[in-house]
Amino acid sequence: MIPPPWQARLQQSAEARLALGRDRGIHPAAGVDVCSNDYLGLRRDPRLAEAAARAAREHGAGAGAARLLRGTCGLHDELEAVLAQWKGAEACLLFNTGYQANATLIPALVGRGDAVFSDALNHASLVDGCRLARANGAQVGIYRHLDLEDLAAQLAAWRAEAPASALALVATDAVFSMDGDTADLPALLALCERHGALLLIDEAHATGLLGAGGAGLAQLQGVHGRVPLVMGTLGKALGSFGAFVCCAALLRDHLLNTARGFIFSTALPPPVLGAALEGIRLARNEPWRRERALTLADRLRSALGQACQPSAIVPVPVGADVAALRLAQALQVRGFDVRAVRPPTVPEGSARLRITTGAHLADGEVVALTDALLDLLQR
Ligand SMILES: *Cc1c(COP(=O)(O)O)cnc(C)c1O
Numbered sequence: 001m002i003p004p005p006w007q008a009r010l011q012q013s014a015e016a017r018l019a020l021g022r023d024r025g026i027h028p029a030a031g032v033d034v035c036s037n038d039y040l041g042l043r044r045d046p047r048l049a050e051a052a053a054r055a056a057r058e059h060g061a062g063a064g065a066a067r068l069l070r071g072t073c074g075l076h077d078e079l080e081a082v083l084a085q086w087k088g089a090e091a092c093l094l095f096n097t098g099y100q101a102n103a104t105l106i107p108a109l110v111g112r113g114d115a116v117f118s119d120a121l122n123h124a125s126l127v128d129g130c131r132l133a134r135a136n137g138a139q140v141g142i143y144r145h146l147d148l149e150d151l152a153a154q155l156a157a158w159r160a161e162a163p164a165s166a167l168a169l170v171a172t173d174a175v176f177s178m179d180g181d182t183a184d185l186p187a188l189l190a191l192c193e194r195h196g197a198l199l200l201i202d203e204a205h206a207t208g209l210l211g212a213g214g215a216g217l218a219q220l221q222g223v224h225g226r227v228p229l230v231m232g233t234l235g236k237a238l239g240s241f242g243a244f245v246c247c248a249a250l251l252r253d254h255l256l257n258t259a260r261g262f263i264f265s266t267a268l269p270p271p272v273l274g275a276a277l278e279g280i281r282l283a284r285n286e287p288w289r290r291e292r293a294l295t296l297a298d299r300l301r302s303a304l305g306q307a308c309q310p311s312a313i314v315p316v317p318v319g320a321d322v323a324a325l326r327l328a329q330a331l332q333v334r335g336f337d338v339r340a341v342r343p344p345t346v347p348e349g350s351a352r353l354r355i356t357t358g359a360h361l362a363d364g365e366v367v368a369l370t371d372a373l374l375d376l377l378q379r
Contacts, residue, residue, distance in 0.1 A: 027339075034355050049275075104259045107129060121347075169199075185217060207238065315355075330372075
């Protein structure tokens with residue numbers, strides 16, 4: 001039998017990946033969790049499990065249809081109302097995943113003649129949203145990471161050429177997912193207001209974790225309720241699954257009518273909604289969880305000689321893919337579930353460990369991890 005041509009093609013790319021130390025596989029959880037995004041330790045909280053079970057009993061295991069058909073139950077409306085209130089927004093629209101939200105809300109807002117400007121280190125879902133907008137005829141500008149002068153120059157150059165009715169969107173991670181650094185939202189907001197641009201922030205790693213009420217980076221930086229488009233996820237700190245966009249009612253109505261990832265996808269199932277509502281309640285009522293996650297991260301950062309940051313993500317830069325893999329494996333042998341992050345998730349030559357802290361970690365576990373890490377880095 002002659003093997004079909006796709007086999008040779010896929011075999012070749014698998015070998016190329018292996019040679020680069022860049023092959024990916026799915027490895028089960030083992031050891032102390034210092035790599036998930038369960039920052040508040042809520043994922044396994046029995047109160048979330050009970051809320052999910054109650055929602056399933058009352059509303060069913062699945063939604064049965066997209067939101068615009070018969071897929072909406074009272075829990076969708078309740079969760080949107082709670083999120084809008086928490087984030088200080090007029091309205092909120094749920095999406096099934098953060099990936100779907102970002103990838104489809106950008107092309108729903110900007111098209112031919114418009115422009116979207118995106119931080120160079122934004123999450124892949126924002127990148128794909130920009131690609132779809134470009135396919136619809138929008139101009140895409142990538143500005144240097146956190147460089148607002150570069151962004152201002154690109155905005156001004158575009159505006160000088162664009163028709164008055166053209167729309168500009170600026171998209172940024174609030175807390176960057178692989179470095180744990182943060183955007184300067186007040187400065188971004190001022191810049192966007194000056195250029196009449198819409199600002200979209202992705203609070204996937206900030207929701208539940210930052211700000212006096214846990215609402216996110218906008219709250220921490222004093223621009224709570226002022227960013228026009230605040231996207232966030234329910235599957236990280238909040239311990240459930242799904243995503244949302246908080247915005248004005250007019251924007252929500254536009255997205256509901258045009259964002260294909262919202263329209264053409266079965267609604268979030270009731271158990272996930274029940275767990276998310278309980279996760280938000282606990283995130284707001286038990287502030288010790290976020291304080292603990294952030295304190296542990298800063299402890300680890302100072303041991304590594306890094307500056308304090310308002311995030312629970314601690315990158316350990318390595319550089320070469322194989323070296324990052326080896327360091328991760330050595331920590332795994334010592335009982336810590338640490339994963340190496342390699343290109344294309346991070347830029348070429350910047351493979352690293354991505355360590356995260358959560359409220360579920362004991363002091364002793366973080367001390368042992370720090371000692372093991374310092375010991376291995378010295379060798
Ligand atoms: C995880 C993540 C997403 C995607 O959210 P999902 O709900 O997991 O699809 C989007 N943006 C950022 C910054 C993320 O870290």
